[in-house]
Amino acid sequence: MSMMIEAEGLSKTFRITKRRPGFLGGLRSVVDPEVRTVSAVRELNLQVKRGEMIGLVGPNGAGKSTTIKMLTGILMPSAGQLRVAGLLPVRQRRELAGRIGVVFGQRSQLWWDLPLQDSLQLLRHLYRVPEQRHQHNLGQLRKMLDLDEFMDTPVRQLSLGQRMRGDLAAALLHDPELLYLDEPTIGLDVVAKARIREFLLSLNAERGTTVLITTHDMDDIETLCPRMLIVDHGRKLYDGTVDTIRERFGGQRTLVAVLEANETVALSTLPMDEIGNSSLPDLPPGVRLQKIEGPRLELSFGRDTMPAHELVAWLGARYRLRDVTFLEPEIEAVIRRIYEENLLIEDSSIAV
Numbered sequence: 001m002s003m004m005i006e007a008e009g010l011s012k013t014f015r016i017t018k019r020r021p022g023f024l025g026g027l028r029s030v031v032d033p034e035v036r037t038v039s040a041v042r043e044l045n046l047q048v049k050r051g052e053m054i055g056l057v058g059p060n061g062a063g064k065s066t067t068i069k070m071l072t073g074i075l076m077p078s079a080g081q082l083r084v085a086g087l088l089p090v091r092q093r094r095e096l097a098g099r100i101g102v103v104f105g106q107r108s109q110l111w112w113d114l115p116l117q118d119s120l121q122l123l124r125h126l127y128r129v130p131e132q133r134h135q136h137n138l139g140q141l142r143k144m145l146d147l148d149e150f151m152d153t154p155v156r157q158l159s160l161g162q163r164m165r166g167d168l169a170a171a172l173l174h175d176p177e178l179l180y181l182d183e184p185t186i187g188l189d190v191v192a193k194a195r196i197r198e199f200l201l202s203l204n205a206e207r208g209t210t211v212l213i214t215t216h217d218m219d220d221i222e223t224l225c226p227r228m229l230i231v232d233h234g235r236k237l238y239d240g241t242v243d244t245i246r247e248r249f250g251g252q253r254t255l256v257a258v259l260e261a262n263e264t265v266a267l268s269t270l271p272m273d274e275i276g277n278s279s280l281p282d283l284p285p286g287v288r289l290q291k292i293e294g295p296r297l298e299l300s301f302g303r304d305t306m307p308a309h310e311l312v313a314w315l316g317a318r319y320r321l322r323d324v325t326f327l328e329p330e331i332e333a334v335i336r337r338i339y340e341e342n343l344l345i346e347d348s349s350i351a352v
């Protein structure tokens with residue numbers, strides 16, 4: 001399968017001139033500027049296959065927008081090799097523009113005062129899409145994104161969710177092979193988010209469009225992206241699946257057991273530990289009783305402590321169980337830990 005994005009040692013540094021405070025300081029900065037360099041992206045290696053959906057995650061200032069700008073050819077890399085859809089983004093920017101689509105959640109490429117219909121017509125001319133192809137694509141997108149009810153409404157009167165659907169149509173009218181989405185679900189309600197996600201999944205399945213998403217919403221990643229890239233301070237911290245990251249860095253899991261009603265008495269008479277919390281006698285090492293609420297109890301245990309089924313068997317041998325579930329740590333918490341502890345995952349065996 002051929003590659004859609006190939007980056008090797010991709011880097012971008014910005015030179016920033018610092019302005020000294022005060023009037024005299026300002027004058028001095030003109031003759032003797034104090035220059036600082038910021039490494040926005042550092043030696044990024046990235047290979048994305050055609051048809052992949054990949055999430056780019058990182059805190060503010062991590063280098064996500066700078067990466068996207070280099071991938072679209074807006075910014076010239078300071079170092080490294082880069083090819084997108086087989087093209088050199090800066091040198092072949094026009095040609096590349098015809099093969100990619102871009103959607104920014106916080107900005108619109110639609111004309112504010114024009115009805116959506118007219119904006120989409122103007123874009124046809126801008127991208128020089130042949131009439132027949134435009135009609136065909138627009139017909140499909142109208143259906144997939146349910147645009148008909150607001151095609152004649154000026155863009156400024158659209159709800160955020162409707163505008164986002166309009167923006168997606170605008171970015172896809174020229175049939176791009178690669179779609180960049182920057183915070184596509186920001187500010188949307190749950191229903192609108194679900195709708196956008198469903199659309200993106202069917203776009204990927206039906207047209208094979210490669211999708212690269214930057215987002216702070218982990219639900220976007222979990223629903224859409226089998227693969228996730230975590231960046232911080234311009235460096236790649238992780239490249240792999242969401243499941244693997246949970247497994248490697250998820251820490252504790254929680255077993256939630258609901259006991260049969262007549263077992264509640266047994267729970268209410270449990271002994272206390274030295275700090276006054278209830279404790280289950282003979283808990284296997286590494287397993288902790290976290291909470292008891294009526295017939296429901298929660299046990300936390302490390303991934304390496306014991307296999308989950310053994311813990312269920314241990315509990316089942318002592319109490320009659322009505323229901324057992326496992327809670328995985330929220331992916332957000334796992335990623336926060338990776339940023340905070342600055343964990344760099346260099347083990348390439350876990351990268352996809």
Ligand SMILES: Nc1ncnc2c1ncn2[C@@H]1O[C@H](COP(=O)(O)OP(=O)(O)OP(=O)(O)O)[C@@H](O)[C@H]1O
Pocket residue numbers: 014015016038039040058059060061062063064065066067
């Ligand atoms: N044009 C520029 N001139 C100078 N510094 C810049 C420029 N663009 C970005 N930077 C710096 O590069 C770093 C990375 O910024 P970037 O916008 O790529 O981060 P980001 O991950 O997209 O953040 P956010 O989630 O806030 O959008 C930051 O330190 C930022 O201040």
